[in-house]
Amino acid sequence: MRRYMRALLLCTVFAVFSGLYVYSKLFYSEVGGSGAKRVYIPRRNTGARRGSEDKTVPPNPHRYPHRYIMRQHGQMEPAENSIRTRLQPPMMHLAVVACGERLQETLTMIKSALLFSMGHLHLHIFAEDQLHANFVEALESWPGSVRCKYNYTIYSISFPSDNAAEWKKLFKPCASQRLFLPLLLKDVDSVIYVDSDILFLQPVDHLWTFLSQFEPSQLAAVSPEHEEPRIAWYSRFARHPFYGKTGINSGVMLMNMTRMRSTFFKNDMTSVGLLWEELLMPLLQKYKLNITWGDQDLLNIIFHYNPDFLLEFPCKWNYRPDHCIYGSNCASAEEDGVYILHGNRGVYHDYKQPAFRAVYEAIRKYSFGTDPVASLLRPLEEELLKATHTYCGKSHTLFTKRLALSLANINWKHT
Numbered sequence: 001m002r003r004y005m006r007a008l009l010l011c012t013v014f015a016v017f018s019g020l021y022v023y024s025k026l027f028y029s030e031v032g033g034s035g036a037k038r039v040y041i042p043r044r045n046t047g048a049r050r051g052s053e054d055k056t057v058p059p060n061p062h063r064y065p066h067r068y069i070m071r072q073h074g075q076m077e078p079a080e081n082s083i084r085t086r087l088q089p090p091m092m093h094l095a096v097v098a099c100g101e102r103l104q105e106t107l108t109m110i111k112s113a114l115l116f117s118m119g120h121l122h123l124h125i126f127a128e129d130q131l132h133a134n135f136v137e138a139l140e141s142w143p144g145s146v147r148c149k150y151n152y153t154i155y156s157i158s159f160p161s162d163n164a165a166e167w168k169k170l171f172k173p174c175a176s177q178r179l180f181l182p183l184l185l186k187d188v189d190s191v192i193y194v195d196s197d198i199l200f201l202q203p204v205d206h207l208w209t210f211l212s213q214f215e216p217s218q219l220a221a222v223s224p225e226h227e228e229p230r231i232a233w234y235s236r237f238a239r240h241p242f243y244g245k246t247g248i249n250s251g252v253m254l255m256n257m258t259r260m261r262s263t264f265f266k267n268d269m270t271s272v273g274l275l276w277e278e279l280l281m282p283l284l285q286k287y288k289l290n291i292t293w294g295d296q297d298l299l300n301i302i303f304h305y306n307p308d309f310l311l312e313f314p315c316k317w318n319y320r321p322d323h324c325i326y327g328s329n330c331a332s333a334e335e336d337g338v339y340i341l342h343g344n345r346g347v348y349h350d351y352k353q354p355a356f357r358a359v360y361e362a363i364r365k366y367s368f369g370t371d372p373v374a375s376l377l378r379p380l381e382e383e384l385l386k387a388t389h390t391y392c393g394k395s396h397t398l399f400t401k402r403l404a405l406s407l408a409n410i411n412w413k414h415t
Contacts, residue, residue, distance in 0.1 A: 092117075092208045093191040095124040095181055099157065099174035103131050105348065106196040107138050108364045114142075114149055115363070115372070116203040116406045123152035124185060126177050132156075146368050158184060163281060170284070176295040178250070182257040183277055189258045195251040197343040199363060201403040207317065207340070210254050214311055219259035220303075221311040223318040225249045227329050239290040240297060241268070241304035248303065248310070250296045251342045252318045266305040316402075318342050321353050324392040337401025355392040358383035359399055372407045 094113060098106040110123060125135055132154050139152055157174050159167040170176045178193050185191060190211055192204065210221045225247040226232030234247030242248075264273025269282050283298055291297035303310050314332035315323055320342045323330035333339075347353040348360035362380035366372065381400060387393030 091120045091122050092204060093122050093124060093185075093188050094204065095126070095178070095185070095191045095193045096196055097157075097174050097177045098125065098127040098131060098135075098196050099172075100128075102196045103127075103134055104364070107135075108360060109194065109196055109198050109200075110139075111366070111368075112198075112200040112363050113204045114146055115366075115368075116200060116410065117149060118203050118205045119208075121150040121204065123150055124181075124188075124191065125152060125154045126157055126174070126184075127154060128174070129156055143368050155184070160281070163284075166284070170288075170294045172294070176298075178253070179280055179295050179298065181255065182260040185257060186261075190254070190256045193250075193253045193255060195342065195344070197348060198252060199341040199343070199359060200339075201337075201341060201359075201399075202339050202406045207252075207254060207313075210311065210313060211256065214256060215308075217308045218311045219256045219263060219309050221254040221313055222248045222250060222299075223252065223313050223315050226322060227315060227331070231326070234300065237292075238297075238300075240287050240301055242297075242300035243303040243307060243310065247300050248296075248312075249318055249320070249342075250299050251320075251344065252340055253299075254311075263309070265302060265309075267302075268305065316340075319398075320344055321347055321356065321392060324355075324395050324398075325353070327391055328395050328398075333398050334395075337403070337405075338398050339402055341399070353390060353392050354387035355384055355390065355396055355399060358387060359403075372410055377404060377407055 094110075096106055096109065106125070106127075113121060123139075127135060135152075135154055139150075140147075157168070157177055159177070159180065167176050167179075168174060181191060181193060192207060214221070224244065225234055227246070229235040229245045232246035234242040235245060238247065260276050262275075264275060265279050267274055267279060267283070269286060274282075279302065280298070283301060287298070287301060315330040316332040316336055316339045318340055319330060319333050319338040321344065323333065328334060341356065341359055343356045343360060345353075347356040349357070351357065358380055362376050362383070366376045377400065380403075381396075384393065384396035384399060387396060
């Protein structure tokens, strides 16, 4: 019996010393091993109370969205984790419609959005079929440093089959396509819609943040058509209901499409609310002889009866010739500069408003990868000085105030 007890005691002592030896090897390899990378792998702390912090591991890496999660060489990972993972900020969605001669104008708009954007963009481009190859060629030709900032989907123009011809010829070719975005992009929660003649002069990310300011009832954000009712088009000439005192301009429109798809809209055709997809055609049939600006007029009618659904943003987010053609009347732009330039009336392509044309040409000619201050801002400032004989040209500092700040941020990020 004693022999068995002695053998058991010797085995126990051997096991204890073996365990201590293995532990010491593991400990020293972690704190100072030869050539091994020091890594932090969160441990599952089953004994801790819920909400308590385990101070033996670093903070949760998911709190730092731009940090790479590195793993020690040779360590096995579960399949769902990658060796190098960077958490991306939420993707922003930008939609535009391009028909006819709008290819170059649309690409210039996209270039302005990518030039300043901080987050990732998904571009939704609705275009006539003959333009698809041109868009692909251009979007694939930009350098990799820009390509990593966006992906894109190109769609054919699509209207309800029963009334496709009528919708397509409403106002400008394909312009009413925007009305059907909530029905076509069924898997997209929110989107920024812009006309092709829009130019971003600061990060599109700042416009995207308006989504977080929506009240529970709000499902879209736009700017007023004008700031002064006495000279505004809707208050003087409209033959249909319109939003507020001066109407809205739909060239820049932020849409929560999840809400738009599920909301019942008040209207002057039935005593009950109608869903977005039920509302559009009856509205066109009732007002098609009284509308001038096509889909924008229909949006004004809709939000006239549903004003609580809209968030208004200032005119600096949708600055048009109307804000300076007869003298400056956009107070927010006078204070902060122009955030988004809207070249309606075709002013990018004629010489009636050379200040607008100068901004468009400066961005169109800019090549990604070159110094944006030397290649874009300085030539633009010189061209704007040639436009001071017009009212808009006299306000030329408004066109570059925000642009200069945006370009300075680009330079800072790359130094």
